[in-house]
Amino acid sequence: MKARILYVEDDADLSFVTRDNLQLHGHEVWWSDNGRAALDLFEQQVFDLCILDVMLPEMDGFELAEEIRKKNQEIPILFLTAKSLPEDRLLGLRIGADDYLTKPFEMEELLLKIEIFFRRRKLASEPSSARAVILGNFALDYQNLTLSHPAEEDRRLTQREADLIMLLCQRKNIVVRRSEILETIWGKDDYFLGRSLDVFVSRLRKYFKADERIRIENVHGIGFMFCCPP
Numbered sequence: 553m554k555a556r557i558l559y560v561e562d563d564a565d566l567s568f569v570t571r572d573n574l575q576l577h578g579h580e581v582w583w584s585d586n587g588r589a590a591l592d593l594f595e596q597q598v599f600d601l602c603i604l605d606v607m608l609p610e611m612d613g614f615e616l617a618e619e620i621r622k623k624n625q626e627i628p629i630l631f632l633t634a635k636s637l638p639e640d641r642l643l644g645l646r647i648g649a650d651d652y653l654t655k656p657f658e659m660e661e662l663l664l665k666i667e668i669f670f671r672r673r674k675l676a677s678e679p680s681s682a683r684a685v686i687l688g689n690f691a692l693d694y695q696n697l698t699l700s701h702p703a704e705e706d707r708r709l710t711q712r713e714a715d716l717i718m719l720l721c722q723r724k725n726i727v728v729r730r731s732e733i734l735e736t737i738w739g740k741d742d743y744f745l746g747r748s749l750d751v752f753v754s755r756l757r758k759y760f761k762a763d764e765r766i767r768i769e770n771v772h773g774i775g776f777m778f779c780c781p782p
Contacts, residue, residue, distance in 0.1 A: 554578040555600040555666060560590040560616065561632065562608055566655075570603075573659045579666070587611025591619050599627060601669060603662075604649075606633040606640070614647055621648040625708040626697050628669045632657065641744060645751045650712045651738065668739040669711070687721055687780050688763040694718050701762050712737060713759075716752055720768065720778035729775040 557574060561567040562585040571581045582597060584590035588610040594602070602620060606613040617629050631644045631652040641652055651665055685692040691700045697714050699707045709717070715737050720728060734741040734749060753768055753776060760766040767779040 554580070555670060556580045556598065557582070557666075558590060558594055558597070558599045558602045559583045560585070560587065560603070560608060560613065561605045562586060563605070570659070570662070573663070574666075577663060585609070587613065587616040590616055594620055594623070601666065602627060602629045604629060604631055606631055606644070614643060617644065617647045617649055626711060628711060630662075630665060630669075642747060642751060645748050648710065650710060651748075664739060685718070685721060687717075687760075688766045690760065690763060690766070692717055692721070699759060704762060707759060713752065713756065716749075717756060720776065721780065724778045724780045727771050727775050727777045731775075733775065 557579050559567065559571060559574070559581050561570065561583070564585070567583055567585070571583055574581050582593055582599070584593055585608075587608040590604075590608075591611065602617075604613040604616055608616065611619075613631060613633070617631070620627065620629065625648075628651075629649040631641075631649050632655060633640065633644070633652055634655045644652055650669070653662060653665070685694065689701055689703075692698075692714070693700065694714050694717075697709045697711065699709055699717070701707075716733070719733060719736060730746060730749065731741045734745050738745045738748070753770075757768055760768070765779075765781045769777045769779055771777055
């Protein structure tokens with residue numbers, strides 16, 4: 553799939569090379585070199601993906617991601633960051649980013665991550681994903697990225713949250729290995745993506761807390777089990 557991409561980077565040389573490669577692979581790219589202008593651009597156009605640097609003038613990437621998430625819960629957000637501290641990466645994930653790349657990065661890895669985002673989006677359009685999945689007192693509408701409960705307002709999910717719920721509930725009451733989850737949803741199994749997975753699992757536990765019969769159990773050193781009534 554070819555994507556409409558909002559790309560925000562204030563390094564002129566890097567942005568030129570990255571835009572050129574993305575366009576060579578058929579993607580449409582709107583570029584900005586500061587966070588405030590990028591937010592204005594986001595409000596004016598429809599995008600499939602946001603690629604954000606963290607260190608930006610006027611509004612940094614974290615602030616920009618927060619503003620984007622207020623307006624759109626579903627659009628994938630990928631951080632490009634020179635910061636290598638796990639705390640910085642986890643902050644981005646808690647804000648609502650779907651993934652990150654640490655500079656310097658390989659262009660092939662960026663292109664692969666974009667492919668993974670849209671491979672997951674394609675799954676959402678398949679007939680098998682069109683049905684509502686009943687999980688205790690909840691209903692997951694995977695295609696429309698919605699988690700419903702009769703006593704709560706419908707919750708809009710990010711694509712990755714919906715993917716993770718779907719994977720776990722398809723294997724409910726069975727241990728799913730961390731490596732399988734990471735390779736299926738993130739495209740790679742590594743330490744920092746494992747930390748990202750932990751953040752997402754914590755988030756999902758909060759989403760399901762209205763039904764005490766639903767649990768996501770941590771099987772130490774192996775993976776997770778989605779415990780749910782039939």
